[in-house]
Amino acid sequence: MTSETDATDMDAARARLTGLTCLGITAVGWGLNWPLMKILLRDWPPLFSRGLAGVAAACILAAIAASRGQSLAAPRAIIPQLLFASFTNVFAWMGLTTVAMKFIPVSEGALIVYTMPIWTLLLAWPLRNMRPALRDVAAVVLGLAGVALLLGGGGGAPFSGDRLLGIGLSLAAAILFALGNILNRKPLPLPPLAAVAWQVGLGCLVMLVLGMVFEGPRYLELSAAGLACLVYMMLIPMAxxxxxxxxxxRRLPPAGASAGMLLVPVIATVAAAVALGEPLGVREMAAIGLTLGGVALALGRV
Structure with missing residues (x-):
């Protein structure tokens, strides 16, 4: 009995270690994507570049799903749900945040959009009749105080039109993603990879078409650095x-996995300071601490 218990404990420890390793890969991959996206925007406009990378990534995910024997067929009955999920989870989240990067620093954009658990908590009151408790109020106060501290130091023009547009787009992305979390409570009846491939493909295809029609990308102006960032976006964050x-x-509790994602805006902010020379001082670190403290409290309820 003791040997069986020891074997079970060892299996659980290995599963946890593997889960933590995968969590680290995910957080680093998604965190580094923020400053690299900013570099790519020097060559190509946001919707076109993010849409192209997303469509290519969706094809890669679909191929991986098919190689694993997962069906890619989407029943007609789930199309409305699939379209809504593609809008909130991909078009709003990826598209709006990418456009926002043209107007605000990575640190601001990443921190604002990762407040989505706070907006989920607030929207759950009218939409799911979940009244906020004292813990929830503390989460909102901490989170918004951190964002306010960060945005309050926006250089010489904290209320310029471009900066306000970037902040508004980031907030819209966070709120729409939170709305999707509430209204998409019923999971899509598709295998996981197939569900992601469909959502990324549909959401990014719209971005790509809009970018080609309205942004007028100059296809041949992609630098070597921009090409490297594009390839990274296709292969790492989205695949x-x-x-x-x-x-x-599969290996960690959902709450622990979600809390681990709080590393993403931290990694993005530090990487942007190194790669782009964006500010990283006491104010930025205090803002990160306050905001992510509030988000961690909110994650306990959502």
Missing amino acids: VCYLSWFETL
Whole structure:
């Protein structure tokens, strides 16, 4: 009996270690994507570049799903749910945040959009009749105080039109993603990889078409650095990181996995300071601490 118990404990420890490793890969991959996206925007406009990377990544995910024997067929009955999920989870989340990167620093954009658990908590009151408790009020106060501290130091023009547009787009992305979390409570009846491939493909295809029609991209102006960032976006955040995220969820409790994602805006902010020379001082670190403290409290309820 003791040997069986020891074997079970060892299996659980290995599963946890694998889960933590996959969580680290996911957080680093998604965190580094923020400053690299900013570099790519020097060459190509946001919707076109993110849409192209997403469509290519969706094809990769679909191929991986098919190689694993997962069906890619989407029943007609789930199309409305699939379209809504594609809008909130991909078009709003990826598209709006990418456009926002043209107007605000990575640290601001990443921190604002990762407040989505706070907005989920607030929207759950009218939509799911979940009244906020004292813990929830503390989460909102901490989170918004951190964001306010960060945005309050926006250089010489904290209320310029471009900066306000970037902040508004980031907030819209966070709120729409939170709305999707509430209204998409029923999971899509598709295998995990197939569900992601469909959502990323549909959401990013709309971005790609809009970018080609309205942004007028100059296709041949992609630098070597921009090409490297594009390839990274295709392969790592939208393919490898989704695979590692699913492995994380298989091996770690959902609350622990979600809390681990708080590393993403921290990694993004530090990487942007190194790669782009964006500010990283006491104010930024205090803002990160306050905001993520509030988000951690909110995660306990959502």
